[in-house]
Amino acid sequence: MVWSAHRRAALIIAAVAACVVGLTVHEFAGNAAGAFTGDALYSVLIYALLGTLVPRTPAVVIGGLALAACVAVELFQLTGLPSQISAAVPGAELVLGSTFQVIDLLAYAFGAAGAAFVDTAIITPRDRRPEDSLTGHHQ
Template identity: 40%
Template sequence: MDDLRRGPASRVPAAAAAGLTVAAGLGVRAGAAALGVRAGAVGEVAKYAGDALYTVLVYALVVLVAPAVRPARAALWAVAVSWAVELFQATGLPEAWGRHSGLVQLVLGSTFDPPDLAWYPVGALGAALVHRALRAQRATAPGGSG
């Protein structure tokens, strides 16, 4: 319950992280497109970086909703949501819906790709490590509350 009682100021870093993550994800997509990358090593790096960043975004949204959440719990939620979306892609519905809406395609993706499942924990781990470091820094700062 403490998560929901925190004020709006405690959510600012999570909102900023979400915005930066969206920018990074779109930047990776745009960069790969600008290079004309469709396949190959650079294309795979861009695709899987996007997968990891998707989970970083979900992580930031979890922290936005529940600012006091511990990094490990936020990581578990982020991976669970990412896996659920990926598995939902196996139904074919996100692909069909995405043909009519670019936003749906960005949020839900399009086709199930098993290797994506491995990249979501990578993003969650990275986000959790940064979150943990920031919490430790805040706890040791003068007037910090942990």
């Protein structure tokens, strides 16, 4: 279970970092690059939250789930309900968005894939014991 605890801690740190950087970008970068970065960080946040809930799940699965969740939120914007909710509930726009944009889907894919890559390349390998690589087993 040590590897799950380490991965969970790393993902919590990633979630906090994604929130802080994402909110900063949202506040100060009012251009297309800032919007793309913010959307990518949104999917990193979703990835980190999902990974924290299920730390023994493979990164590729978490990445796929994070992307699916982000795409669902983006498609929900086509209904017009998120903009109505955002008008009534302060801060809801940060979670639900307001207007569907196809480019957001690409940003979510970049963010989820990047998070899965970092998780696979950096976070998860540190959690494996040398004997795990020989047996293929993880605790």
